[in-house]
Amino acid sequence: MWPFCGNTRKNPPRLAQPPPTRWTTGPAVDTAPALCLPAALSVAALFATLAPAAAGAEDSDLRGPKPTIVLVHGAFADASSWAEVTQRLQRHGFPVRAVANPLRGLAPDAEAVRQVVDSVSGPVILVGHSYGGALISHAAAGEKDVKALVYIAAFAPAVGESALELSAGGKLGPDTTTTIGNDVYLRPDRFHEVFAADLPRRTTAQLAAAQRPVDAGALSAKATAAAWQQIPSWYLIAKQDNAIPAGSQRAMAARAHSHTTEVNASHAVSLSRPEATYATILNAVRGTR
Structure with a gap:
């Protein structure tokens, strides 16, 4: 049985009291792009049709050699969820690698990310969405070329914590998921509500149909590394x-x-708010x- 089925907590978990934050909180970003997709659009073509924001001139402080941006998607998604972000990065000359996350378990998935990082020559900015945040926290441990961790509505567990614990109080659970074999899916009729409430329903219906399931034990696995303790995030x-x-x-x-920056967005923020x-x-x- 999927571990969420035993979770009855209604409030977010209490984390250890943090020391005073050293960083300045960034401004909230409030302008969301409008999305309108034809009904007959295939899922394969979906992300290519989302209109990109207008490209501005590259800032002078971004000229010269650039780090490779390694993007790690989470559960119920695939690497195409980064398409709009990838387009913006490549337009400004950044090398990008969007990892095909296996979604088979915390340890093997983190190792898959680490192998991609190790294949890159030079500095890396490691970006994770959702469950992908737990993976970058593991994969970056001991990696001298990883210069920053970027969490996009993502899990950043401490050692001994699981994604399951950190999602308590949200809408993931037995009422919104279904298990086939050892794979957990979001129910198609709840996908919009749970994952992407700020995207059109026709869009989320296609995303639900094409979603990639996560192994039932992946989200309850306890973290054994927390690279955010050593690497700026x-x-x-x-x-x-x-x-x-x-x-x-x-x-x-x-x-x-x-x-930290806050934005009015659903969990699918890389799709609904690619500019942010x-x-x-x-x-x-x-x-x-």
Whole structure:
């Protein structure tokens, strides 16, 4: 049985009292792009049709050699969820690697991310969304070329914590999921509500149909590394997230001393608010140059 089925807590978990945050909290970002997709659009073509924001001139402080941006998606998604963010990064000359997260378990998934990082020559900015945050926290441990961690509505567990604990109080659970074999899916009729409430329902219906399941034990696995203790981090908090409560995100960001920005967005913030996601990554690049 999937471990969420035994979870009856209604409030976000209490984290250890963090020391005073060292970083300045960034401004909230409030302007969301409108999305309108034809009904017959295939899922494969979905992300290519989302209109990008207008490209501005590259800032002078971003010229010259750039770090590789390694993007790690979470559960119920795939690497195409980064398409709009990738387009913006590549437009400004950043090398990008969007990891095909296996979603088979915390240890093997983190190792898959580490192998991608090790294949890159030069500095890396490691970015994780949702469950991908737990993976970058593991994969970056001991990696001297990882210059920053960027959490996008993501889990940043301490050693001994699980994603399951940190999502308490959200809408992930037995009422919104189904298990097939050892794979956990979001129920199609609840996908919009839980994962992407600020996207059109036609869009979320296609995302639900194409979702990639996560292994039933992955979200309950206890973290054995917390690279945010040694590596500077940035955190984009999705204030309307129904999967990881905003309060839990704030507590994790404060504990990690992350540079923090808040945005009006659902859990699918890389899709619904790609410009805010991109801006958070750029802030990490600037902060580590």
